[in-house]
Amino acid sequence: xxxxxxxxxxxxxxxxxxxRLRCSPMKGHSHxxxxxxxxxxxLKFMVYLQKENIIDESGMPKERFSAEFPKEGPSILRIQQxxxxxxxxxxCASSPRDYSYExxxxxxxxxxxx
Amino acid sequence: xxxxxxxxPSLSVQEGRISILNCDYTNSMFDYFLWYKKYPAEGPTFxxxxxxxxxxxxxxxxxxxxxxxxxxxxxxxxxxxxxxxAVYFCAAxxxxxxxxxxxxxxGKGTLxxxxx
Numbered sequence: 001x002x003x004x005x006x007x008x009x010x011x012x013x014x015x016x017x018x019x020r021l022r023c024s025p026m027k028g029h030s031h032x033x034x035x036x037x038x039x040x041x042x043l044k045f046m047v048y049l050q051k052e053n054i055i056d057e058s059g060m061p062k063e064r065f066s067a068e069f070p071k072e073g074p075s076i077l078r079i080q081q082x083x084x085x086x087x088x089x090x091x092c093a094s095s096p097r098d099y100s101y102e103x104x105x106x107x108x109x110x111x112x113x114x
Numbered sequence: 115x116x117x118x119x120x121x122x123p124s125l126s127v128q129e130g131r132i133s134i135l136n137c138d139y140t141n142s143m144f145d146y147f148l149w150y151k152k153y154p155a156e157g158p159t160f161x162x163x164x165x166x167x168x169x170x171x172x173x174x175x176x177x178x179x180x181x182x183x184x185x186x187x188x189x190x191x192x193x194x195x196x197x198x199x200a201v202y203f204c205a206a207x208x209x210x211x212x213x214x215x216x217x218x219x220x221g222k223g224t225l226x227x228x229x230x
Binding site: 004006009031033035040041042043044045048056058059091093095099100101102103104105106107108 | 146155156157159203209214218219220
């Protein structure tokens with residue numbers, strides 16, 4: 001399967017725990033985007049990363065959220081000290097070109113905070 | 115502040131008929147528009163797009179119309195098939211000089227059900 005891979009598909013965390021969401025882009029893609037979909041809402045842009053660089057994190061909450069895309073391995077979205085309001089579907093997309101609307105989405109990780 | 119609005123949460127049509135999904139936007143900086151289809155437990159899949167310099171784009175059974183003066187676009191599916199049943203998202207980006215092509219702004223989606 002050459003598509004965007006995300007894991008885990010479902011993640012349950014208690015309040016105060018850390019959540020780590022992983023995204024492997026399509027082969028040959030070096031641009032990764034993270035979006036969040038809250039219940040009953042559309043997807044909202046969070047962050048745009050290139051290998052070892054954060055290009056635009058204007059959609060990330062100021063605290064507790066961080067993202068990285070290392071030289072080797074998947075992109076990671078980390079949420080520290082999760083709260084109930086973090087419960088959402090988190091989608092990763094990748095692109096073969098920089099600064100592009102041509103984005104291919106993964107199946108998402110559904111995070112539930114209890 | 116919702117910049118992309120899909121005011122119909124759901125739409126039901128008969129197989130073989132036309133499906134029309136609507137989308138309105140408020141940000142005049144948007145210059146590229148996309149439609150995505152999403153099945154349950156899957157990510158959005160790109161369907162069709164249109165640049166603001168055009169008013170129509172067609173791809174097989176799918177046609178997108180753009181009315182810039184009304185800040186409105188629509189997706190037409192003809193003929194509709196049961197396999198088209200999914201959530202359809204309208205998305206927009208503001209490219210251009212100094213713009214952010216990559217930062218897609220999505221509507222809330224419309225659930226289309228095509229009945230056999």
